[in-house]
Amino acid sequence: xxxxxxxxxxxxxxxxxxxxxxxxxxxxxxxxxxxxxxxxxxxxxxxxxxxxxxxxxxxxxxxxxxxxxxxxxxxxxxxxxxxxxxxxxxxxxxxxxxxxxxxxxxxxxxxxxxxxxxxxxxxxxxxxxxxxxxxxxxxxxxxxxxxxxxxxxxxxxxxxxxxxxxxxxxxxxxxxxxxxxxxxxxxxxxxxxxxxxxxxxxxxxxxxxxxxxxxxxxxxxxxxxxxxxxxxxxxxxxxxxxxxxxxxxxxxxxxxxxxxxxxxxxxxxxxxxxxxxxxxxxxxxxxxxxxxxxxxxxxxxxxxxxxxxxxxxxxxxxxxxxxxxxxxxxxxxxxxxxxxxxxxxxxxxxxxxxxxxxxxxxxxxxxxxxxxxxxxxxxxxxxxxxxxxxxxxxxxxx
Numbered sequence: 001x002x003x004x005x006x007x008x009x010x011x012x013x014x015x016x017x018x019x020x021x022x023x024x025x026x027x028x029x030x031x032x033x034x035x036x037x038x039x040x041x042x043x044x045x046x047x048x049x050x051x052x053x054x055x056x057x058x059x060x061x062x063x064x065x066x067x068x069x070x071x072x073x074x075x076x077x078x079x080x081x082x083x084x085x086x087x088x089x090x091x092x093x094x095x096x097x098x099x100x101x102x103x104x105x106x107x108x109x110x111x112x113x114x115x116x117x118x119x120x121x122x123x124x125x126x127x128x129x130x131x132x133x134x135x136x137x138x139x140x141x142x143x144x145x146x147x148x149x150x151x152x153x154x155x156x157x158x159x160x161x162x163x164x165x166x167x168x169x170x171x172x173x174x175x176x177x178x179x180x181x182x183x184x185x186x187x188x189x190x191x192x193x194x195x196x197x198x199x200x201x202x203x204x205x206x207x208x209x210x211x212x213x214x215x216x217x218x219x220x221x222x223x224x225x226x227x228x229x230x231x232x233x234x235x236x237x238x239x240x241x242x243x244x245x246x247x248x249x250x251x252x253x254x255x256x257x258x259x260x261x262x263x264x265x266x267x268x269x270x271x272x273x274x275x276x277x278x279x280x281x282x283x284x285x286x287x288x289x290x291x292x293x294x295x296x297x298x299x300x301x302x303x304x305x306x307x308x309x310x311x312x313x314x315x316x317x318x319x320x321x322x323x324x325x326x327x328x329x330x331x332x333x334x335x336x337x338x339x340x341x342x343x344x345x346x347x348x349x350x351x352x353x354x355x356x357x358x359x360x361x362x363x364x365x366x367x368x369x370x371x372x373x374x375x376x377x378x379x380x381x382x383x384x385x386x387x388x389x390x391x392x393x394x395x396x397x398x
Contacts, residue, residue: 001027001028001029002027002028002029002078002079002365002366002369003028003029003030003031003076003077003078003079004022004028004029004030004031004077004078004079004080004081004365005030005031005032005033005073005074005077005079005080005081006019006022006030006031006032006033006080006081006083006103007032007033007035007060007070007074007080007081007082007083007085007089008032008033008034008035008082008083008084008085008103009034009035009036009083009084009085010034010035010036010037010038011032011034011049011051011054011057012038012042012047012048012049013047013049013167013168013256014165014166014167014279014281015032015083015165015166016049016054017166017167017168017353017354018166018354018357018358019032019054019056019057020354021354021355021357021358021359022358022361022362023055023056025358025359025362028362030056031056031057031058031073031077032054032056032057032058033057033058033059033060033070033073033074033085033089034051034057034058034059034060035059035060035061035070035085035086035089036061037061044253045253045255046254046255046256046257047256058070070089071088071089071092074089074090074092074093075092075093075098077098078099078369079099079100079101079365079369080093080098080099080100080101081100081101081103081140082100082101082102082103083103083104087126087127090131094130094131094134094137097134097135097136097137098136099136099365099368099369100131100134100136100137100138101137101138101139101140101161101361102128102131102132102137102138102139102140102156103140103142103163104139104140104141104142104143104146105142105143105146105278105279105300106143106145106146106149106275106278106300107124107128107146107149107150107153108149108152109275109276109278110276112149112152112153115153124153128150128153128155128156129153129154129155131155132150132153132154132155132156132157132159133154133155133157136368137156137159138156138159138160138161139155139156139159139160139161139385140161140163141160141161141162141163141385142163142164142165142278142279142300143278143279143300143301144300144301144302144303144304144385144388145275145300145303145388145390146160146300146385147160147385147386147387147388148387148388148389151387160384160385161364161381161382161383161384161385162304162380162381162382162383162384162385163357163381163382164279164284164301164304164305164352164357164381165279165281165284165301166284166352166353166354166357167281167284167285167288167348167353167354168260168285168288169288169348169349169353169354170260170288170289171349172290172345175290175342175345175346176342178264178290178345179290179338179341179342181265182264182265182266182267182290183267183334185265186222186267188220189219189220189221189222190220190221190222190267190268190330190331190337191221191222191224191265191266191267191268192207192211192221192222192223192224192266192267192268192269192270192327193223193224193226193262193263193266193268193269193270193286193291194207194223194224194225194226194227194269194270194271194272195225195226195227195259195262195263195269195282195286196226196227196273196282197227197228197229198225198227198228198229198230198231198232198235199229199230199231200231201273201274201276201277202272202273202277203272203273203274204225204227204231204235204272205231205235205238206270206272206320206323207223207225207270207272208223208235208238208239208242208244208248209320209324210223210270210323210324210327211223211242211244211247211248212242212244213324214327214328214331215244215247217328219328219331221247221331222247222248222249223244223247223248223249224249224251224262224266225248225249225250225251226251226252226253226254226259226262227252227253228252228253232250235250236250259282259285260285260289263285263286263289263290263291264289264290266286266289266291267291267292267330267337268291268292268293268294268327268330268331268337269282269286269289269291269292269293269294270293270294270323270327271283271286271293271294271295271296271299271302272296272323273296273298273299274296274298274317274318275298275317275390276298277296277298277299277300278300279299279300279301280299280300280301280302281301283295283299283301283302283305283306284301284305284348284352286344287305287311287312287344287345287347287348288344288345288348288349289345290341290342290344290345291341291344292312292313292330292336292337292338292340292341292344293306293312293313293340293344294312294313294314294315294323294326294327294330295312295313295314295315296314296315296316296317296318296323297314297315297316297317297392297393298317298318298390302314303388303392304352305347305348305352308393309340310340310343311340311343311344311346311347312340312344313326313329313330313340314326314393315395316393316394316395319395322395325395351379351380351381352380352381356380356381357381357382360375360377360380360381360382361381361382363375363382364382
């Protein structure tokens with residue numbers, strides 16, 4: 001029996017599916033330790049999960065010695081997965097070089113220069129550099145950019161695995177039927193969807209700019225925007241000024257399952273975040289829902305999930321013309337939308353899902369524990385993560 005402990009700030013719908021799968025594996029004793037209560041904003045977004053309904057989940061906070069019990073559980077585990085949790089949960093494992101996987105999005109979203117600030121330097125030194133040079137410490141990269149960030153600080157050299165936030169992958173009776181239902185629901189045009197908090201790093205204004213250009217060129221479509229945030233009032237005003245109120249709809253906040261229903265109705269999904277988007281679970285959700293996706297290359301999940309022009313289209317981050325050209329391609333070609341959407345569903349159903357992730361991680365753990373060669377995967381979860389710089393994708397279209 002292998003005892004695996006996953007410790008992170010809180011369990012949510014981005015982690016639960018992996019936890020469910022790894023907890024079901026024969027020969028595994030699995031525990032998830034939640035280190036803090038979920039903040040109100042995420043609770044209101046429908047992220048909360050009834051911890052008491054999960055037999056494998058416990059909390060490290062409370063008045064009955066839960067913190068000490070959690071520290072002991074982490075120390076004694078055969079394998080620890082460390083997410084967003086304090087260093088104390090791995091301190092003893094670092095001293096004893098016990099098998100540990102860090103689980104992180106990119107470390108330096110705003111540049112490596114922050115390392116010049118002494119408190120940041122010492123925090124990174126303690127949390128990543130020292131553990132990352134231990135032979136039994138590995139990095140699960142929840143972003144295409146994590147590996148290079150670690151490489152720059154000489155941490156986890158050569159021990160980077162592709163990973164991510166796994167989403168619910170539905171088994172549709174027929175992908176063709178799903179895509180046909182999308183077509184029938186929008187016979188006079190296409191339905192475009194944008195989902196997220198209405199904040200700067202997610203650039204919802206780019207979706208509205210695309211809508212204005214599409215309308216000007218005479219295309220028939222609708223744009224639905226799900227979410228709320230500090231930019232909402234300004235965006236609504238922009239829609240009015242550009243006379244887009246008949247085709248751009250602000251739908252407010254929805255729970256995850258309601259969002260998925262809109263994805264399953266939409267033809268095209270726009271993901272416009274910049275390099276500050278750590279992973280971006282909505283990318284996988286949109287792909288699994290049969291959307292033809294146009295996604296920024298700056299998003300952490302894009303390099304892992306997307307093969308350009310095979311299962312989605314990538315545009316060069318902040319290049320508005322690149323974004324518009326790709327959306328225009330999809331509106332003009334039902335064949336392209338159908339091909340990308342079908343391949344996207346296949347990618348998520350056959351490769352980038354919690355079941356594959358749990359199986360592959362377990363096989364790697366068994367090999368490491370036995371001292372044998374670890375399995376080599378060409379693509380997907382637990383394959384080797386390359387050192388990817390911010391400029392890996394360029395749109396050279398003239």
